Amino acid sequence: MTGEGAAGRPELSRGKVLQKALELADAEGITGLSIRSLAQSIGTKPMSLYYYVANKDEILDGLVDLVFAEISTPQAGGEWKEQMRRRAHSAREVLRRHPWAIGLLESRKAPGPETLKHHEATLATLRAAGFTVQQTARAYSLLDSYIYGFALQEAALPIAGGEPMAQVAAPIIERFASGEYPHLVEIATQVVMQPDYDYGNEFGYGLELILKALEPASAA
Amino acid sequence: MTGEGAAGRPELSRGKVLQKALELADAEGITGLSIRSLAQSIGTKPMSLYYYVANKDEILDGLVDLVFAEISTPQAGGEWKEQMRRRAHSAREVLRRHPWAIGLLESRKAPGPETLKHHEATLATLRAAGFTVQQTARAYSLLDSYIYGFALQEAALPIAGGEPMAQVAAPIIERFASGEYPHLVEIATQVVMQPDYDYGNEFGYGLELILKALEPASAA
DNA sequence: GCCTCCTTCGTACAGCGTACGAAAGTTGTT
DNA sequence: AACAACTTTCGTACGCTGTACGAAGGAGGC
CATH class of the missing domain: 1.10.10.60 (Homeodomain-like)
Structure with a gap:
């Protein structure tokens, strides 16, 4: 027309x-x-x-698959811990670039080809490193729980940027006077509101702790 | 009228x-x-x-606060590991009862009084157990990342119930023939589709691993 | 009786996803 | 050249959403 x-x-x-x-x-x-x-x-x-x-849902499914395609895929040859480390940091970074994707994970039921490829490569790496099938399932679930949960918390913060932490604390400040939340105040002032604080940096701490505890032998 | x-x-x-x-x-x-x-x-x-x-967003904020109110609050007196264990299991259970709440966490910016009370009590317990402020922040972030991430993955599963796992595997089965995803098949057949398998039971495994690694001394 | 406040809700508007079917271009056949 | 078949685009319309605005009516104080 x-x-x-x-x-x-x-x-x-x-x-x-x-x-x-x-x-x-x-x-x-x-x-x-x-x-x-x-x-x-x-x-x-x-x-x-x-x-x-077919409909908007199919677009959302496609978006999730595009996001998975951006996550660095591990290779079965390399040292498993280093491979998982790279994958985890990449996943966090991707989810920070596309914070809306986290909420989508909850409701998608049809995994796309890139998603499947990614899972396949990650599982292959763990199996090749000597994890049993059972251990692989548990390790993968644990790592992804941490990654997704961290990304979720990061997305819930006010805005990305240098130090907007004064804002997240602002609504609480009103209740400061009452002394009702002394430990929240403590964390806010001594950790979160420090000028060089960046929550994203805490990701590595938890990741290393988990990786350290995840030796194939001990993951039974 | x-x-x-x-x-x-x-x-x-x-x-x-x-x-x-x-x-x-x-x-x-x-x-x-x-x-x-x-x-x-x-x-x-x-x-x-x-x-x-004022608007629908305020209702959603209120819902999140109601959900937080359902989570069992730790007490500063008790053994910290047991307190955190109870809190974690309670949180997971609550989020399984209200799976829609997970997606809401991402977009809420105004924490309600119950939410603040809950955070305050949890922080107090960790501090009382000898965690430094820094250690407390990290431990809390790690635990909540795991809890939220696990809940998110659990919510993404088809439906609650006995063994609907055959369904989540069904769309993948078509691509089985190609041999493109051997490790996905392995996990599916040997773990997920086992008749007595319940993903929720895996929560405890990761939680104990994290709690074990979280001694105040080593959490620096 | 009247005035003011609290509470309820009718109407309307702009936006949403999308079902349905028409329109218009390209390609293939004769 | 004519026509049919197919591919791709999109106009219209329906039922849904959140909510702005303002009217309506009961309760309590004077």
Whole structure:
């Protein structure tokens, strides 16, 4: 009707839709990603997207898969601890770049090919390092629990940036006077509000503690 | 207008609104909780709710606080490891009862009084056990990361129940033939699809591993 | 009787996902 | 050249969402 590219040679593709959806989610947050806003950012009309995806849920599934594709994949050859360390730090970094993805993990049920590939490679690395099947399952669950949980807490902080920690403490400050939360005050003043404090740096501490405890022998 | 209780003595209260919202979220999931559906379940009209809450976000904040109130609060007197164990298991159980709450944690910025009380009590217990301020912050972050991450993964599983694990494996089964994911198959068949397997039982394994590694002295 | 406050809620609006079907271009066949 | 078949785009409309605005009506004080 209006059309420059009405038919035959497609102007659009499923990949382009997902790519633009990723950019839009990064820019505006997951609530800013609507079919209408996505179509506008692509330069097309809402209903055109439905030729490439069945519904919005399929877009969200695709986004999760794109995010998994960004996480560094371990190789079965290398030293397992170093491989898991790299993977963990990469996963955290990716989830910090796409904080909306954490909430999506909860509701997706159809893992994409990149997701499966990633899991497969990680499991292969642990098995090759001598973990039994049982140990592998437990170690993987433990590591991912830590990674996702840390990312979740990080995403719940006010905003990324240097030291916006004064803001997270601000609403509590009002109740400071009552002396009702002395230990929260203690943590806030002596740790969180220190000028060079960055919560993200704490990730390595917990990760190393877990890796250290995860020797194949002791993970039974 | 229509009303049995039009004015003066309120039929409603903020607490009742939040209570009903909790029940509705448990019954229908967080997407089933709309202002209209909530009003209907209470037996009033949508706009009446806005006398008690400023907007829907305030309801969600209130729900998170209600959930925190359900988590067993540690006592500063007892043995810290046992206190943290109890708290962790309680938190996981509560988040399994209210799986929608996990996704809410990400987006809430205003902690409620119950949330603050809970944090305060947990911090107090760790400090009383001899953890330094720094160690306390790290230990707490580590424990909560694990708890939230585990709950998140648990919520991502198909449905609660005995052994619905065959379902989560089903979509992958199609790609079994290709031999592309041998380790996923291995885990699926030898661990996940075992008739008595319950992912929730794995929580204790990781928790004990973390608690063991968390001695105040070594947590520097 | 009236005035003021508390509480309820009817109406309306802009936004959402998407079902349905029409329109228009390209390609293949004759 | 004509026509059919297929691919791709998108206009319209429906039922849903949160909520701004303001009217309505009962309760208590004077």
